[in-house]
Amino acid sequence: METLANLAIGFSAALTPINLMWGFIGCLLGTAIGVLPGIGPALTVALLLPITAKVDPTGALIMFAGIYYGAQFGGSTTSILLNTPGESSSMVTALEGNLMARNGRAGPALATAAIGSFVAGTIATVLLTLFAPIVATLALKFGPAEYFAILVLSFTTVSAVLGASMLRGFASLGVGLTIGLIGLDSTSGIARYTLAVPELVDGIEVVLVAVGLFAVGEALYSLLYQKEETSGRHRLTSLWMTRADWKRSVPAWLRGTLIGFPFGSIPAGGAEIPTFLSYSAERKLSKYPKEFAGSKGEGAIEGVAGPEAANNASATGSLVPLLTLGIPTSATAAILLAAFQNYNLQPGPMLFQTSGELVWTLVASLYVGNVILLVLNLPLVGLWVKLLQIPRPYLNAGILVFATIGVYGMRHSSFDLMLMLAIGWGGVLMRRFDFPVAPVIVGMLLGPMAEKQLRNALSISEGDWLVFVTQPISAAFLALTLLVLVVPHLLHARGIKLHEDD
Amino acid sequence: MTQPRAIVPVQLAIGVGVIAISAVLAVGAFRFPPEMGFVILGAHVYPYAVAVFLGVVGLLLCYQAATGGFRELADHSDEAAQALPGGKAGAAWVTAGLIGVAVLINLIGFVLAAGLLFACSARGFGSRRPVKDLAIGIALTLPIYWLFNAGLGVSLPPLVNAWI
Numbered sequence: 001m002e003t004l005a006n007l008a009i010g011f012s013a014a015l016t017p018i019n020l021m022w023g024f025i026g027c028l029l030g031t032a033i034g035v036l037p038g039i040g041p042a043l044t045v046a047l048l049l050p051i052t053a054k055v056d057p058t059g060a061l062i063m064f065a066g067i068y069y070g071a072q073f074g075g076s077t078t079s080i081l082l083n084t085p086g087e088s089s090s091m092v093t094a095l096e097g098n099l100m101a102r103n104g105r106a107g108p109a110l111a112t113a114a115i116g117s118f119v120a121g122t123i124a125t126v127l128l129t130l131f132a133p134i135v136a137t138l139a140l141k142f143g144p145a146e147y148f149a150i151l152v153l154s155f156t157t158v159s160a161v162l163g164a165s166m167l168r169g170f171a172s173l174g175v176g177l178t179i180g181l182i183g184l185d186s187t188s189g190i191a192r193y194t195l196a197v198p199e200l201v202d203g204i205e206v207v208l209v210a211v212g213l214f215a216v217g218e219a220l221y222s223l224l225y226q227k228e229e230t231s232g233r234h235r236l237t238s239l240w241m242t243r244a245d246w247k248r249s250v251p252a253w254l255r256g257t258l259i260g261f262p263f264g265s266i267p268a269g270g271a272e273i274p275t276f277l278s279y280s281a282e283r284k285l286s287k288y289p290k291e292f293a294g295s296k297g298e299g300a301i302e303g304v305a306g307p308e309a310a311n312n313a314s315a316t317g318s319l320v321p322l323l324t325l326g327i328p329t330s331a332t333a334a335i336l337l338a339a340f341q342n343y344n345l346q347p348g349p350m351l352f353q354t355s356g357e358l359v360w361t362l363v364a365s366l367y368v369g370n371v372i373l374l375v376l377n378l379p380l381v382g383l384w385v386k387l388l389q390i391p392r393p394y395l396n397a398g399i400l401v402f403a404t405i406g407v408y409g410m411r412h413s414s415f416d417l418m419l420m421l422a423i424g425w426g427g428v429l430m431r432r433f434d435f436p437v438a439p440v441i442v443g444m445l446l447g448p449m450a451e452k453q454l455r456n457a458l459s460i461s462e463g464d465w466l467v468f469v470t471q472p473i474s475a476a477f478l479a480l481t482l483l484v485l486v487v488p489h490l491l492h493a494r495g496i497k498l499h500e501d502d
Numbered sequence: 503m504t505q506p507r508a509i510v511p512v513q514l515a516i517g518v519g520v521i522a523i524s525a526v527l528a529v530g531a532f533r534f535p536p537e538m539g540f541v542i543l544g545a546h547v548y549p550y551a552v553a554v555f556l557g558v559v560g561l562l563l564c565y566q567a568a569t570g571g572f573r574e575l576a577d578h579s580d581e582a583a584q585a586l587p588g589g590k591a592g593a594a595w596v597t598a599g600l601i602g603v604a605v606l607i608n609l610i611g612f613v614l615a616a617g618l619l620f621a622c623s624a625r626g627f628g629s630r631r632p633v634k635d636l637a638i639g640i641a642l643t644l645p646i647y648w649l650f651n652a653g654l655g656v657s658l659p660p661l662v663n664a665w666i
Contacts (some may be wrong), residue, residue: 003610047570070594130510164514165572165574167559167563167566167572167573167574170555170559171520171556171560171563173658174523174524174552174555174556175523175556175557176554177552177555177556178523178527178552181527181548181549181552185545187545188537188541190534190537190545192531192534193549195525216596216600219596219623220596220597223585223586223589223592223596223626223627224585224586224589224592225585225589226586226591270524280590291573390628391629392628393623393624393625393626393629393635394624394629396627397619397620397621397623397624397627397635397639398620398621398642399621400599400600400619400620400623401623401639401642401643401646402620402646404600404603404616405616405643405646405650406610408612409650410605414604414605414607414608417600417603417604417607418604419505421597421600421601421604424600425597429516431632433512433513433516433572433575434574434575447552450548451548454543454548454593455542458542458543459542459543463542464542
């Protein structure tokens with residue numbers, strides 16, 4: 001009941017005109033960048049981080065959250081009409097939804113994606129409302145040793161599960177941890193790895209790395225290696241879903257939500273896995289397996305409904321570990337963590353007590369945001385499609401100009417701009433050889449945190465390293481880490497691959 | 503993938519690069535100034551751990567590179583093994599634009615530098631109308647300049663410098 005009372009307070013704050021406006025702007029921006037290829041939510045939130053200097057935390061975080069899940073909504077539009085997934089997590093939608101569009105069923109595909117996202121987003125927010133306070137209460141019992149163990153677990157899952165190769169994931173993580181080392185050590189005050197460059201004493205901003213990797217790296221990579229898509233755009237048809245469409249979509253939405261939410265809330269790295277899992281589940285359960293892309297069919301509506309729901313549910317689910325433990329499970333969540341930190345707010349169990357009103361307003365704004373997105377997406381879909389007519393040179397040049405402003409605006413340093421360019425070329429190399437990017441961001445943000453918890457834990461135990469295995473909760477997390485390392489090998493040995501090509 | 507045990511030089515170089523980062527971390531940590539007072543875990547311990555971790559990862563990358571290349575590269579990486587025709591020139595334009603903005607932003611001001619970056623990037627992505635691009639770039643950056651300065655309090659360098 002306490003939860004309901006808190007939520008009511010949250011709603012009363014989220015429904016004030018000013019916060020509604022921030023939510024609306026966030027959803028609008030999120031949908032737009034979801035539709036546009038080459039720019040994603042992590043980059044957008046990173047570029048907007050400077051507003052944390054002016055806007056109050058509630059408004060800014062509501063907007064950032066709107067961008068985060070608005071991008072999931074918008075991504076499906078591009079996938080269905082263009083066959084180029086706007087976001088990596090809408091790859092499956094591109095497969096099945098595009099097939100439907102090719103066969104004159106673009107409308108129902110868009111409708112089931114949008115309504116499915118709404119249903120999944122809302123159910124996932126209910127689950128978040130119910131579970132987050134429980135997790136936070138549990139997490140209150142965690143000491144530094146437990147936190148260190150959780151951080152080790154997150155490092156492992158983010159690098160081991162994302163991408164095709166665990167080794168390359170670890171390489172990315174190591175690079176991220178290295179970037180996190182640069183700057184003043186908070187405990188001893190020693191400047192580490194600053195190479196006598198004064199600009200490096202404050203450390204490297206996460207915005208700079210994110211913008212370098214996602215904006216500059218992406219632009220250079222697409223110039224060098226990506227062929228321009230020549231496939232034409234599909235025509236929009238009536239959004240009306242038939243009775244049969246509804247009957248087939250509803251169960252798929254619910255299953256997608258149930259698959260997506262848990263995957264989002266454990267540190268398993270992004271929305272790709274749940275969308276693929278949901279897709280294969282729908283394909284197995286469907287009464288019309290012949291319609292699926294794999295059987296050269298005309299496109300099955302379940303194949304759009306399930307993965308789109310899973311996608312949105314996992315985005316909401318990833319807010320659970322972010323808010324309750326302070327642990328991001330995706331690149332966007334990592335940038336959101338940076339936004340909290342800009343306000344001197346440390347997400348974690350204490351956040352629910354120290355800034356309860358902010359948390360509950362944010363949660364309430366998720367309910368509101370889902371409604372806004374449904375309204376923005378279905379009737380206005382024709383408008384969003386027009387965004388795709390921006391010529392490629394101008395779109396990319398615009399992204400680069402925004403990237404430059406975002407990085408330069410932080411502290412007016414030409415050095416930062418050169419560093420951004422260098423990181424961008426590093427990003428090209430990483431993409432070329434299939435190194436995942438998210439572990440870099442997560443590593444650079446969580447690395448310093450892990451070091452601090454490690455030191456605190458050892459101070460409490462008076463230098464006894466056994467503390468990590470003798471305390472049950474910490475030992476359990478470390479055992480789980482071992483499992484994450486071993487299980488993929490076992491699956492692999494039995495011929496099962498957690499890989500994206502299905 | 504064609505020759506199962508061939509050495510892939512580029513990938514070997516990446517592995518060596520990772521080992522080099524590890525070595526820099528280790529040497530750097532060795533040269534930290536001594537800490538005062540009672541220290542449970544010095545500032546050098548965790549960097550050493552990261553160095554060891556990267557060293558092991560780098561060695562394994564080298565091993566894979568020397569025995570047929572990185573495992574399970576995504577399809578797009580194989581297919582796109584060669585840069586697209588014109589891709590290098592495009593990337594060079596974008597790189598030049600970014601270097602240009604870094605060098606010039608304090609000299610010619612934010613709006614002109616960003617406009618120039620816009621024109622260079624558009625050129626890199628295949629546009630062939632530099633004057634029109636420059637105009638669009640400046641038209642795009644002017645409102646941003648105003649928004650950042652007035653709205654967000656993020657002050658950007660002057661519109662144009664006094665001598666222009």
